[in-house]
Amino acid sequence: MDLSTVGVIGLGYIGLPTAAVLASTDIKVVGVDVDPRTVDAVNNGDVPFVEPDLATYVAGAVKKGTLRAATTPEPADAFIIAVPTPFTGNHEPDLSYIMAAAESVAPQLSGGELLILESTSPPGATEKMARRILDLRPDLSLDGSDGRPVLHFAHCPERVLPGRVMIELVTNDRVVGGLTPEAAERARKLYATFCQGEIVLTDAKTAEMTKLVENAYRDVNIAFANELSLIADKLEIDVWELIRLANHHPRVNILQPGPGVGGHCIAVDPWFIVDADPEQSRLIRTAREVNDGKPEWVVEKVLDAVRDVRAPTIAALGLSFKANIDDLRESPAVEIVDRLARTAPDARIAVVEPHVETLPEQLARHGNVELVSVDEALKADVVAVLVNHDAFDDADLKGVPGTVVDTRGMLR
Ligand code: SAJ
Numbered sequence: 001m002d003l004s005t006v007g008v009i010g011l012g013y014i015g016l017p018t019a020a021v022l023a024s025t026d027i028k029v030v031g032v033d034v035d036p037r038t039v040d041a042v043n044n045g046d047v048p049f050v051e052p053d054l055a056t057y058v059a060g061a062v063k064k065g066t067l068r069a070a071t072t073p074e075p076a077d078a079f080i081i082a083v084p085t086p087f088t089g090n091h092e093p094d095l096s097y098i099m100a101a102a103e104s105v106a107p108q109l110s111g112g113e114l115l116i117l118e119s120t121s122p123p124g125a126t127e128k129m130a131r132r133i134l135d136l137r138p139d140l141s142l143d144g145s146d147g148r149p150v151l152h153f154a155h156c157p158e159r160v161l162p163g164r165v166m167i168e169l170v171t172n173d174r175v176v177g178g179l180t181p182e183a184a185e186r187a188r189k190l191y192a193t194f195c196q197g198e199i200v201l202t203d204a205k206t207a208e209m210t211k212l213v214e215n216a217y218r219d220v221n222i223a224f225a226n227e228l229s230l231i232a233d234k235l236e237i238d239v240w241e242l243i244r245l246a247n248h249h250p251r252v253n254i255l256q257p258g259p260g261v262g263g264h265c266i267a268v269d270p271w272f273i274v275d276a277d278p279e280q281s282r283l284i285r286t287a288r289e290v291n292d293g294k295p296e297w298v299v300e301k302v303l304d305a306v307r308d309v310r311a312p313t314i315a316a317l318g319l320s321f322k323a324n325i326d327d328l329r330e331s332p333a334v335e336i337v338d339r340l341a342r343t344a345p346d347a348r349i350a351v352v353e354p355h356v357e358t359l360p361e362q363l364a365r366h367g368n369v370e371l372v373s374v375d376e377a378l379k380a381d382v383v384a385v386l387v388n389h390d391a392f393d394d395a396d397l398k399g400v401p402g403t404v405v406d407t408r409g410m411l412r
Helices: 015-023 036-043 056-065 096-108 127-137 166-171 181-191 205-233 239-246 271-278 281-304 331-345
Strands: 004-009 028-032 067-070 078-082 113-117 152-153 173-179 199-201 313-317 350-352 368-369 381-384 401-405
Touching: 004 015, 004 096, 015 028, 015 056, 015 067, 015 078, 015 166, 036 056, 036 067, 056 067, 056 166, 078 096, 096 127, 113 127, 113 181, 127 152, 127 205, 127 313, 152 205, 173 181, 173 205, 181 199, 181 350, 199 205, 205 239, 205 271, 205 281, 271 281, 281 331, 281 381, 313 331, 331 350
Parallel strands: 004 028, 004 078, 028 067, 078 113, 113 152, 173 199, 313 350, 313 381, 350 368, 381 401
Antiparallel strands: 152 173
């Protein structure tokens, strides 16, 4: 089995790091993206987003000639598809990016290729993708029937943590699910070129579900912490102390409450399980609702604090979806500031986000939101701590004249 050339479809937060790591092992990688700006950036040895060490990998591989980018796929021994799987308005998985990627790869196949779906997917998606490709290429097959050349399909979900992607790509264990055992075995060989963790084989549907379950597990546990934060607030108990004390028990490990759950994974993936079995996913659905309800609760708390102040100044510390990153996608902090700007148009909203230079469009369009320094923000009538960035560690929250609404437990 030859695996000397690999096409990576989708050069986003997972595809580009994967392409760069593969290229560092001397495999020839062609990264494909529909956005010509991404393709140009990579071909110039640049990265279109911030992730520690990624720039070094990309620049090195492009210079060495093992990594190149293009807007359309080219023939290769294996393809890794790492495109987004958002959900629709009804929380149903949207497989259109996966299907578009499959359609773009189909004409490049000649039989014998390995096709790996890495995108987080609902159970059955790898099989659907295979069916679409085989519909377009009836001269190829899954099992070699009628003497037609075989295609090997597998699902291998990524599980890397933003901010630690280049390390976790190499050190995390990988779950590889094949549509056939042979496909799983081939995919194992590809990942073994760079993955030092254990590579565990299963079938495609179980691999798809494994990824969803990991993120739903975390979502449910964060929801428990978020629910506790509401109860503790009502009972006038410090939730951070409560959790710290309960976690002294040897078998209790409660996670941390926050302003809500952000990012493009944990707030999305559990819905794919709910969609697959709505009747029995009661806990998973409720956890999503609890976490999605938290930003609104924070907004109420903030507005309550300035109910009697005319034209108040409201400060928000942090916009990213978690600490020490610049990723504002699906961030509860952005949602909170957006809601505040709309609900209190006479307020001035002073935002501090050390990891960005400009406000996202969603906030810039409001006339009453601006980026300020920490010192400026701490003078506000109410200070909402939305992200626990290290950069806020030295902020004197205890000394502020206004009220502090602390969603991250920094006021201690
Ligand atoms: N959060 C809390 N309290 C906590 C932990 C997290 O409120 O105690 C919030 C964060 O502030 C953030 C959100 O949850 O808004 C998600 O952050 P995270 O650090 O839990 O996870 P992500 O989204 O950065 O990455 C997750 C990881 N999944 C798991 O830990 C099970 C990562 O390993 C996955 O690769 C990634 O999702 C993904 O791509 O699916």
